[in-house]
Amino acid sequence: MATADVVQQARDYELPRWAEENLALALVLPGLFFFSAFVAIPLLYLIGLSMTNAALENMFRDAPGLWGTVFGEAEFIGFENYANLLTDGQFYRSFGITWLFVATSVVLKVLLGVGIALVLTHHWVRGKRLMRAIVILPLGLPAIFTITVWRGVFSSAEFGLANQILIGLGFEPVAWFSRRWMTFLSYNIAEMWLAYPFMVIITVSALQSVPEELHEAARVDGAGFLSRFRHVTMPAIKRPVLFASILTAAASFQQFLIPFVFNRGGPARSNELILLYGYREAFEFRAFGEGAAIMLTAVAVIGIFMIIAATKGKLAEGAHG
Amino acid sequence: MTLLRSIGRKIKADLQAIPEGIRGWMRNSRYKIDLYRRGKVGLLQLLAPVGASIGALFLVSALLFPVYWIALAALSGEGASLYSADGFNLIPPGFDPTLLITEGDWWMGMDLTAFVWVIGDIVIPSVRISIPLTGMSIVTGEIVLFEAANYGVENPSDFTLYAWNSLTVAIPTVIIAMSVIVPASYALSRREFLMRKKVLYGYILFTQVGGGLGLAMLIALYAIFVGIGVTNNKLALAVYYAAMAVPFNTWLLKTFMDSIPASYEEAAVIDGASPWQVVREIIIPLSKPGLAAVLIFVFLAGWMEFIVAQTLLRPENYTLPVGLFALIQEYTVPWARFSAFALMFAAPVMIVYLFAQRYIEQGLSFGGMEG
Numbered sequence: 255m256a257t258a259d260v261v262q263q264a265r266d267y268e269l270p271r272w273a274e275e276n277l278a279l280a281l282v283l284p285g286l287f288f289f290s291a292f293v294a295i296p297l298l299y300l301i302g303l304s305m306t307n308a309a310l311e312n313m314f315r316d317a318p319g320l321w322g323t324v325f326g327e328a329e330f331i332g333f334e335n336y337a338n339l340l341t342d343g344q345f346y347r348s349f350g351i352t353w354l355f356v357a358t359s360v361v362l363k364v365l366l367g368v369g370i371a372l373v374l375t376h377h378w379v380r381g382k383r384l385m386r387a388i389v390i391l392p393l394g395l396p397a398i399f400t401i402t403v404w405r406g407v408f409s410s411a412e413f414g415l416a417n418q419i420l421i422g423l424g425f426e427p428v429a430w431f432s433r434r435w436m437t438f439l440s441y442n443i444a445e446m447w448l449a450y451p452f453m454v455i456i457t458v459s460a461l462q463s464v465p466e467e468l469h470e471a472a473r474v475d476g477a478g479f480l481s482r483f484r485h486v487t488m489p490a491i492k493r494p495v496l497f498a499s500i501l502t503a504a505a506s507f508q509q510f511l512i513p514f515v516f517n518r519g520g521p522a523r524s525n526e527l528i529l530l531y532g533y534r535e536a537f538e539f540r541a542f543g544e545g546a547a548i549m550l551t552a553v554a555v556i557g558i559f560m561i562i563a564a565t566k567g568k569l570a571e572g573a574h575g
Numbered sequence: 576m577t578l579l580r581s582i583g584r585k586i587k588a589d590l591q592a593i594p595e596g597i598r599g600w601m602r603n604s605r606y607k608i609d610l611y612r613r614g615k616v617g618l619l620q621l622l623a624p625v626g627a628s629i630g631a632l633f634l635v636s637a638l639l640f641p642v643y644w645i646a647l648a649a650l651s652g653e654g655a656s657l658y659s660a661d662g663f664n665l666i667p668p669g670f671d672p673t674l675l676i677t678e679g680d681w682w683m684g685m686d687l688t689a690f691v692w693v694i695g696d697i698v699i700p701s702v703r704i705s706i707p708l709t710g711m712s713i714v715t716g717e718i719v720l721f722e723a724a725n726y727g728v729e730n731p732s733d734f735t736l737y738a739w740n741s742l743t744v745a746i747p748t749v750i751i752a753m754s755v756i757v758p759a760s761y762a763l764s765r766r767e768f769l770m771r772k773k774v775l776y777g778y779i780l781f782t783q784v785g786g787g788l789g790l791a792m793l794i795a796l797y798a799i800f801v802g803i804g805v806t807n808n809k810l811a812l813a814v815y816y817a818a819m820a821v822p823f824n825t826w827l828l829k830t831f832m833d834s835i836p837a838s839y840e841e842a843a844v845i846d847g848a849s850p851w852q853v854v855r856e857i858i859i860p861l862s863k864p865g866l867a868a869v870l871i872f873v874f875l876a877g878w879m880e881f882i883v884a885q886t887l888l889r890p891e892n893y894t895l896p897v898g899l900f901a902l903i904q905e906y907t908v909p910w911a912r913f914s915a916f917a918l919m920f921a922a923p924v925m926i927v928y929l930f931a932q933r934y935i936e937q938g939l940s941f942g943g944m945e946g
Contacts, residue, residue, distance in 0.1 A: 278766030282774060285755035285821050292818035293781075293788070296795035303795060314801060324802075373634060378627035380600060389635050391642070394928035396879040398896040399921040402903045403645050406910065415644050447641070501783060508787035510882065515900065529790050536794045537886065549791035556787050560780070 304547040307331050310540035328543065335547035344523060345548065348531040355438070355527060356506045359445045363502055366446055367453020368495060374454070375461045386458060390451035397448065401515045404444040408516070431517040434524045441525065444512050449502050460494040461487065500563040507556055528552045582930065649689050649914035689915035695731025732916060737898035744809050744816070744894055745877030751817035752824065752873045757866070760828035761858060778822035789819060790882060797886055807889045816877045824869045831865030832858065871931045875924060895920045
C-alpha cells in the first residue's frame with residue numbers, strides 16, 4: 255500500500271456515529287469532572303464523616319488500613335449522630351429560628367423590594383433611571399463588607415448608627431447583640447439590605463412589561479390606586495416576584511455570614527441559624543462527625559425545598575413564566 | 576483594548592445624555608407651569624411629580640445611608656474606637672470647601688490619616704539582577720514612593736500584604752477556571768450532544784444551593800486539606816475557587832454566546848472556514864464582552880471569598896476579606912481605620928462589578944433595567 259493510500263484511508267476514516275455526534279461533549283467534560291470532583295469527593299467524605307465519632311482528638315491521628323488513612327482513629331457509629339440530633343434541643347431551636355428567619359426576612363425583602371420598584375417606576379417620579387441605577391449599588395458590594403458594616407451599624411456602643419438614630423428620635427440606646435429578639439431584628443434588617451437590589455431588578459423588569467395603556471384604561475374606568483394595583487399590577491408581577499421569593503427564601507435559609515459576623519448566633523446560642531450551628535459544632539467544639547450530620551440534614555432540607563419549589567413553581571421557566 | 580475604548584465611548588455617551596436629560600426636563604416643567612397658569616391643570620397635578628420625586632430621592636438616600644456613614648467615619652481621622660462613643664455629624668469633621676480655593680487643598684480639610692494607615696508604606700524593594708556570564712550583578716536601591724511615618728502614622732495596616740495575597744489567589748483562579756469554562760460554554764451553546772440539557776440544569780441548580788452546599792462541605796474540605804497537608808496554601812484555595820466558579824460562569828458565557836447570530840457562522844462555513852477558524856475568528860471575537868464579564872466574575876470570586884479562606888488560611892496568607900474580618904474582631908481598632916480599610920477593599924470591587932453589569936453584561940435580565 256502506498257503512503258498516499260494510507261493518507262487517503264485516514265481521511266476517509268470516520269468516527270463511529272455516536273462519537274461523531276457527541277464530540278462536543280469532550281469540551282464540556284473537563285469542566286464537569288473538575289467541578290464534580292470538588293463536589294462529589296467532599297460530599298462523600300462528609301457522608302462518611304457524619305457516621306463517625308470524629309473529633310479533634312481522634313480524627314487527625316494516623317491509623318492503619320484504609321479506614322485509618324481516611325478517618326484516623328475515629329470510629330464508625332452508624333446513624334448515631336443523626337439519632338442524637340432527634341433528641342438535641344439546640345438542633346430544634348436552630349431549625350425553628352432558621353424557619354422563622356426565612357419567613358420574616360422573605361416578607362420584609364418582598365415588601366421592601368416591591369415597594370422600591372413601585373416608587374421608582376411611577377410616572378410621577380423624575381430621574382427614575384438614574385435612581386434605579388443608584389439604588390441597586392449594594393449589589394456590587396462584597397458581602398463581607400456589607401455585613402461587617404452592618405455590624406458597626408448595630409454596634410451596642412452609642413457610636414453605632416442604629417443607636418444614634420434611636421437617640422436622635424428620643425429613645426434609649428439598645429444593646430442589640432445581647433438581647434435575643436433585637437439580634438433577630440438586626441439579622442432581618444441586614445438580610446433585607448443585602449437582598450433588596452435583586453428584588454428590585456426582578457420587579458422593575460416585570461413592571462415594565464405592563465403596558466401603560468392598561469393603567470390608563472383602568473383609570474378611565476374609574477379604578478382607584480388600590481384596585482389598579484390589585485387588578486393590573488399584581489397579575490403582571492405575581493409570577494416573577496414568586497420566583498424571586500423562592501430564590502431569596504433559599505438564600506435566607508442558607509444565611510451564615512450575618513449571624514457569624516454579628517455575634518456568632520448569640521446571645522446564648524439563641525439565634526444560631528442552622529448552618530452556623532453545624533459550623534460551630536465542627537470548628538469551635540471540634541465535633542466533626544456531629545457537625546457533618548447537621549450540615550447534611552440542612553442540605554437535604556434545602557435540596558428538597560428547592561426541588562419542590564422548582565416543580566411546583568416551575569422555576570426552570572424563570573422570571574418569564 | 577477595543578473593549579476599553581468601547582467602554583470609554585459608552586461612558587461619554589452617558590455623560591452627554593445628562594445635560595440633554597436636564598434640558599428636556601426643564602422644557603417639560605416650563606410647559607407644565609404654563610399649562611397651570613392657563614388653568615389647564617390643577618395645583619395637585621403640577622406638584623405631585625415634584626413631591627413624588629423628592630420622596631423617591633429621600634427613599635434612595637435613606638437606603639444608601641449606611642454606605643455614606645462608613646465614608647464619613649473613614650474621614651473622621653483617628654476618631655473613636657469601634658466601641659466607644661463619639662459625636663456624629665452629617666458632614667466629615669473639618670470639611671470646608673473654601674480651603675480648595677484659599678489653600679489649594681484638594682481634600683478640603685478632610686482628615687485622611689485613616690487611609691494613610693491603610694495604605695502604609697509603598698516601597699519598591701531592592702532587587703538583585705545578575706548579568707549572565709560576567710558574574711557581576713546590579714543591586715537596585717530601595718525606592719520609597721510613600722512613607723506613612725511622614726504623615727504621623729506608625730504601624731500601618733497589612734492591607735498591601737492582604738491585597739497581594741488576594742491577588743495571588745485570584746489570578747490562578749482565573750487561569751484555571753477560564754481554561755475549562757470557555758470550551759464548555761461554546762459546546763453548550765453551539766452543539767447538540769448527550770446530557771447537554773442535564774448538565775445545564777445541574778449547573779443552574781447548583782448556583783442556587785451552592786452556598787449552603789459549599790458551607791456544608793467545608794468540614795470535609797478542611798479535613799481533606801489537612802490530610803494532604805495543603806491548608807494555608809493559596810494555590811490549593813485557588814483550585815477550589817476555580818472549581819466552584821465553573822457552573823455559574825459556564826452558564827453565563829453560554830447565555831452570552833447564544834446571542835451571537837448563527838448566521839455569521841453559517842456564512843463562514845459556506846466560505847470554507849474550518850470549525851477551528853469559526854471559533855477563532857467569529858465566536859471568540861464576538862464574545863469578548865461576555866469573556867470579560869466572566870473573567871471579572873471569576874476574579875472577584877477569588878478576591879472576595881471569605882468563609883473558606885477564613886477557615887484554611889493563617890495570618891501571613893490572609894486575603895483581604897479575612898483581614899477585614901480580623902480587624903473588626905479587634906476591639907481596639909479605631910472605627911475610622913476600620914472604615915477606611917473596608918472602603919479601600921470594597922470600592923474597587925464595586926466599581927469593577929458595576930462596569931461588568933452596565934457595560935458588558937448584555938443579553939441578561941438586566942436589560943430590563945433600561946427605559
